Amino acid sequence: MPEQVALVPFLILAIATLGGGVMVVLSRNVVHAAFWLLEVMMAVAGLFMLLSAGFLALVQVMVYAGAVSVLVLFTVMLTLRRREDAIRSLDLSWSAAGIALAVLVAAAAAIASFTPTLPAAPVVTPGVEAFGRALFTSWALPFEISSVILLVALVGAVWWAGGGEK
Amino acid sequence: MAWVALIPLLPALAFVVMLPMSRRARNAVRWLPAAATIAALGLSVAAFFAVLAVGGEEPVFRASFTLAELGGAPLAVGLRLDAVSAIMLLVVTIVAACVQIYSLDYMRSEDRRGWYFAVLSLFTAAMLLLVLAGDFLLLYMSWEVMGLCSYLLIGFWHEQDAPRSASIKAFLTTRVGDVGFAIGLAAMWASAKSFDFAVVLHGFEWTVPAATVVALGLLFGAMGKSAQVPLHVWLPDAMAGPTPASALIHAATMVAAGVYLVARALPIFHEAAPWVLQLVMAIGVTTALLGALLAVVQHDIKKVLAYSTISQLGYMFIALGAGSEIAALFHLTTHAFFKSLLFLGAGAIIHATHTQDMREMGGLRRSMPWTTTVFVAGALALSGVFPFSGFWSKDDILMVLYTGGHWYALVAALAVAGLTAFYMTRVCVRVFGGSEKAHAHEAHPAMLVPMALLAAITVVVGFTSPAFAGFLGEAKGWPDLGMAAVGTLAALAGIGAGVWVFGLGKVDTAVLKRRLPRVYAAFVNKFYFDTVYGIVFVGAYAHLSGWLARFDVSLIDGAVNGIASAWSKVSSVAWSADVRLIDGAVNGLAGAVTRAGGRMRTLQAGAVQGYQRLAYGALLVLLGASLLVPFVGTTVALAGGAVALLLMGVLVVRGA
Amino acid sequence: MTVGPVPFMALAAILFAIGLFGALSKKSAVMVLMSLELMTNAVNLNLVAVSRFVTPESMAGQFTAAFVMVVAAAEIGLGLALVLALYRKRRTVELDHIDELKG
Numbered sequence: 018m019p020e021q022v023a024l025v026p027f028l029i030l031a032i033a034t035l036g037g038g039v040m041v042v043l044s045r046n047v048v049h050a051a052f053w054l055l056e057v058m059m060a061v062a063g064l065f066m067l068l069s070a071g072f073l074a075l076v077q078v079m080v081y082a083g084a085v086s087v088l089v090l091f092t093v094m095l096t097l098r099r100r101e102d103a104i105r106s107l108d109l110s111w112s113a114a115g116i117a118l119a120v121l122v123a124a125a126a127a128i129a130s131f132t133p134t135l136p137a138a139p140v141v142t143p144g145v146e147a148f149g150r151a152l153f154t155s156w157a158l159p160f161e162i163s164s165v166i167l168l169v170a171l172v173g174a175v176w177w178a179g180g181g182e183k
Numbered sequence: 184m185a186w187v188a189l190i191p192l193l194p195a196l197a198f199v200v201m202l203p204m205s206r207r208a209r210n211a212v213r214w215l216p217a218a219a220t221i222a223a224l225g226l227s228v229a230a231f232f233a234v235l236a237v238g239g240e241e242p243v244f245r246a247s248f249t250l251a252e253l254g255g256a257p258l259a260v261g262l263r264l265d266a267v268s269a270i271m272l273l274v275v276t277i278v279a280a281c282v283q284i285y286s287l288d289y290m291r292s293e294d295r296r297g298w299y300f301a302v303l304s305l306f307t308a309a310m311l312l313l314v315l316a317g318d319f320l321l322l323y324m325s326w327e328v329m330g331l332c333s334y335l336l337i338g339f340w341h342e343q344d345a346p347r348s349a350s351i352k353a354f355l356t357t358r359v360g361d362v363g364f365a366i367g368l369a370a371m372w373a374s375a376k377s378f379d380f381a382v383v384l385h386g387f388e389w390t391v392p393a394a395t396v397v398a399l400g401l402l403f404g405a406m407g408k409s410a411q412v413p414l415h416v417w418l419p420d421a422m423a424g425p426t427p428a429s430a431l432i433h434a435a436t437m438v439a440a441g442v443y444l445v446a447r448a449l450p451i452f453h454e455a456a457p458w459v460l461q462l463v464m465a466i467g468v469t470t471a472l473l474g475a476l477l478a479v480v481q482h483d484i485k486k487v488l489a490y491s492t493i494s495q496l497g498y499m500f501i502a503l504g505a506g507s508e509i510a511a512l513f514h515l516t517t518h519a520f521f522k523s524l525l526f527l528g529a530g531a532i533i534h535a536t537h538t539q540d541m542r543e544m545g546g547l548r549r550s551m552p553w554t555t556t557v558f559v560a561g562a563l564a565l566s567g568v569f570p571f572s573g574f575w576s577k578d579d580i581l582m583v584l585y586t587g588g589h590w591y592a593l594v595a596a597l598a599v600a601g602l603t604a605f606y607m608t609r610v611c612v613r614v615f616g617g618s619e620k621a622h623a624h625e626a627h628p629a630m631l632v633p634m635a636l637l638a639a640i641t642v643v644v645g646f647t648s649p650a651f652a653g654f655l656g657e658a659k660g661w662p663d664l665g666m667a668a669v670g671t672l673a674a675l676a677g678i679g680a681g682v683w684v685f686g687l688g689k690v691d692t693a694v695l696k697r698r699l700p701r702v703y704a705a706f707v708n709k710f711y712f713d714t715v716y717g718i719v720f721v722g723a724y725a726h727l728s729g730w731l732a733r734f735d736v737s738l739i740d741g742a743v744n745g746i747a748s749a750w751s752k753v754s755s756v757a758w759s760a761d762v763r764l765i766d767g768a769v770n771g772l773a774g775a776v777t778r779a780g781g782r783m784r785t786l787q788a789g790a791v792q793g794y795q796r797l798a799y800g801a802l803l804v805l806l807g808a809s810l811l812v813p814f815v816g817t818t819v820a821l822a823g824g825a826v827a828l829l830l831m832g833v834l835v836v837r838g839a
Numbered sequence: 840m841t842v843g844p845v846p847f848m849a850l851a852a853i854l855f856a857i858g859l860f861g862a863l864s865k866k867s868a869v870m871v872l873m874s875l876e877l878m879t880n881a882v883n884l885n886l887v888a889v890s891r892f893v894t895p896e897s898m899a900g901q902f903t904a905a906f907v908m909v910v911a912a913a914e915i916g917l918g919l920a921l922v923l924a925l926y927r928k929r930r931t932v933e934l935d936h937i938d939e940l941k942g
Contacts, residue, residue: 021841022891031850038857038877047869054873057854061880068847068891070901073883073908080908085876085915092919093869096926105867113792113863116799117856123806124852132845148898156902163909170913174920792934796863 022067030067033060047093047103055086072145184233184244187264190226190272191315191325193219194279195308201301209297216304217283223311224276227269234269235654241265245317247379256376260324263317263380266655267512271314271443274516275436277640278523279307281633282431285527288629289427289534299339303428306332310436314443318378319368322444326364326408329437330357336432337424349420356417360407360441367400384450394454401448402463409441409496412470416712418493422485426533429485430526434492435519442499442515446508453506464504468595470497473710475602479609480706483539484529487610491565492522494599501596502580505587509655510579516651517572517644521564524637528558531630532614535623541610546619553631555615557638562611564641566604567674569667575645578662578670585666600670601677608681616686800831847888855881868925868932872918879911 037057044050058081065074097103152160197219201209234243247261283303290296309328316322338350368378374393375383389397405411410418421433432438445452445463452460474494481487495518502511531554532547533539548555564571567578577600584593625631652659684690696703708714808824815823854877861874883904890900926932 022843024842027842027846031846034850035853035857038854041873041877042857042861042865047867050870050873054876057877057880061884064847064850064884065887068887069895070887070891070904073887073901073904076905076908077883080912081876081880085912088915088919089869089873092922095923096869096932108864108866108870110792110864112796113860116796116803116863117860119803120799120859121852121856123803124855125849128845128848128852131848143896143898148901151898152902152905159902159906163906166913167909170917174916176920177917178920178923792863792866799859799863 030060030063051089058082187244190223191308191311193223194304198305213300216300220280224280227272227276231269260321261317262315268314274519275310278435282427285630285633286427288627302335320378336428337421346423349423353417353421357407360404363400363403367397370396389454395456398452398455398459405441405444410493415493419489426530430523434522434526439515445503449508467497467500471599475599478606505583507583510583514576517576521561521641524561527634531626536621541613544614545617548615550623551625557634560638562607572645575648597673600673604674604677605681608678609685612685844892851881851885868922
């Protein structure tokens with residue numbers, strides 16, 4: 018576990034994240050956008066590693082990079098009849114851009130107002146073992162509830178996606 | 184004493200168990216809510232005796248659970264069992280158990296009867312939680328659950344138009360009141376930092392302005408739920424639901440929740456400016472008179488009872504306005520029994536004759552002797568004839584008015600008493616007297632037994648009057664003979680007039696209608712409340728959309744479309760009966776609404792992205808407004824936010 | 840050279856804004872869902888970063904992020920199932936063609 022967050026890896030991963038995010042939004046091809054999304058997920062997983070959250074990084078790779086991206090790709094393929102359908106207009110909208118920019122400014126203002134209250138970066142960080150212990154003791158109830166949520170979502174997804182044949 | 188929590192929990196569990204079932208399984212276990220309610224009744228009796236054994240003002244049982252910390256103060260919900268809630272528990276569980284058992288037979292041929300019983304059970308749970316609540320927050324929560332159940336039950340036959348629009352109307356109208364309730368609660372938290380009865384009602388030093396704001400908010404909520412003028416319009420329409428549900432919800436319990444709320448919060452009303460209590464009384468007087476007058480001209484037996492309920496709730500508000508929660512709660516108790524009895528009797532009659540129109544009934548005393556007996560007992564109680572329960576509670580209210588020197592209210596209350604006896608005589612004569620117009624058969628024993636039980640209670644509960652007051656901590660003797668005589672005289676005068684007009688046919692009502700066409704029209708149109716609402720609210724909407732229309736030229740062509748016709752449908756529902764009478768002006772307005780709907784449709788273009796942008800934009804505007812508060816003050820920030828939201832709406836309408 | 844919490848927060852804010860822009864402007868339902876994933880990732884990043892720098896011992900932010908992931912996984916599964924159902928019914932995933940709420 019790194020005790021401090023080093024600048025250089027952070028910069029590399031930040032550029033990868035933001036660049037990928039921009040490419041997701043600016044890709045004309047839906048399939049390309051899905052792959053750029055995969056790239057963002059991997060970069061965020063790297064950032065999690067940098068933040069000493071090893072377990073989350075692992076989950077990020079498995080859930081997002083593994084499952085979600087594949088799911089998105091499958092959906093894209095199932096809903097496109099021809100190869101050319103993947104290419105589409107960029108759909109840029111000024112009002113959407115304005116709102117996103119306003120949210121960004123608000124967030125920046127919030128960060129600026131928080132900054133003085135933040136403590137210096139601590140050196141000690143608990144590892145995966147401590148995470149696991151806490152997950153099954155003090156966080157056990159939310160953990161179980163989340164498994165029920167997943168089950169319900171699973172049943173719902175199967176119902177919606179497959180229920181149309183009747 | 185933790186078992187007290189089981190009282191609302193048992194019916195709630197019945198609902199939870201029935202919720203995921205299939206329709207067939209739900210129909211098969213329809214007895215489950217009845218069993219849960221009877222168990223709750225047993226526990227309520229135990230709770231009552233527990234309170235009786237201890238006596239005194241202090242609650243016997245208290246429990247609270249802290250939800251969160253807000254601004255350093257704990258936000259808690261809790262239960263509280265004291266004398267008032269013990270009595271309310273008994274009233275609610277007895278009536279609910281009777282209605283559940285009665286419904287088993289009444290609803291037997293309904294396809295979705297399981298759902299009906301489940302919702303009835305949820306309603307019972309919510310009402311029991313409401314009376315057990317130890318703070319205004321929990322009270323408000325269960326209040327809203329009741330509103331939902333009321334909506335579901337009014338619209339039980341949702342495949343028909345009338346119940347569907349009636350359920351929406353009931354929900355929206357009570358919601359108007361609920362907004363007031365919510366504002367009152369917010370004001371309460373802002374000043375007292377607590378919702379707990381013990382703190383808010385007894386421990387906190389209220390300033391007059393704060394108490395006034397809170398009291399007005401609570402009063403507004405109570406007016407919506409208890410169908411007080413001007414928010415009474417939903418209750419007569421609510422009769423489109425199943426009759427036993429009306430008996431429980433729209434006669435005995437939910438509509439009385441407003442009275443219960445004000446009775447609970449009466450200490451705050453005493454701290455508020457004196458005109459607040461006067462306002463309560465004025466609303467009560469207006470409602471009692473208006474309800475009684477309108478009950479006289481209805482032909483639908485359930486509508487008569489509905490207006491009668493409005494009128495009697497007004498009676499309770501009069502008592503509250505005079506500052507006597509005991510008289511109000513006693514009338515609430517007796518009214519719950521005899522009015523649910525009347526509704527169940529009406530249900531049996533409707534079941535037998537397959538009509539709700541009294542003009543098609545008659546002579547039922549021969550074919551339905553038992554129903555006639557219990558119904559007349561209820562009618563006598565409502566009319567206030569000794570020794571039935573209505574006499575005692577009405578006398579209490581009259582006495583309070585007399586000792587408090589509220590002369591106008593006293594005269595009005597006596598007039599209402601006379602009118603009540605008059606219209607109930609009319610109902611009895613029309614339904615039971617005369618020759619038999621339709622073949623009918625006596626109700627099933629499963630329906631008769633609950634009615635007989637309620638009738639028995641109706642006869643005897645009045646004699647508990649001094650004990651009731653003593654239980655709630657006020658020494659009170661037997662009624663004053665003079666006031667009893669005056670009250671009885673009013674009731675007998677009403678009955679006499681009723682017999683004179685309807686029984687003996689000495690006055691030709693058709694002639695009256697011809698002689699006084701304007702008066703009659705006013706009655707038929709329910710004093711134009713629905714009409715005015717149609718013009719003011721629907722019309723204001725038309726103006727607003729017309730104003731927005733000036734920003735938008737591109738869409739004038741598509742006049743009639745989905746939402747436009749929906750809007751005109753809504754508006755035609757709003758003044759259904761009145762359209763013919765108000766002629767051209769209204770038709771013009773309906774056209775305006777139709778056209779205006781065409782403009783407004785751009786705001787509801789169905790485009791998901793538009794909705795998203797609108798939502799995020801509104802969020803940003805509100806955020807900005809809240810950030811501005813420290814610099815420019817609350818009012819300016821709010822006004823600025825409102826203007827910005829309006830501008831945004833205009834931009835979206837223009838399609839930017 | 841080390842990095843404090845602020846660059847992470849700024850990074851998360853920018854990623855969130857990019858995702859929001861996509862979610863608000865894209866006309867394809869799949870693209871909107873992908874943009875939503877960008878937004879949840881930004882939120883998670885923020886949670887983990889603040890947790891790392893402010894309350895490293897309790898790891899509350901990490902747990903919250905884990906539960907956000909659960910909800911996001913459920914959401915994307917349901918969302919894509921909806922897109923499929925929609926496609927079967929309407930033969931399109933374009934949001935501006937889906938306007939049945941239109942009055």
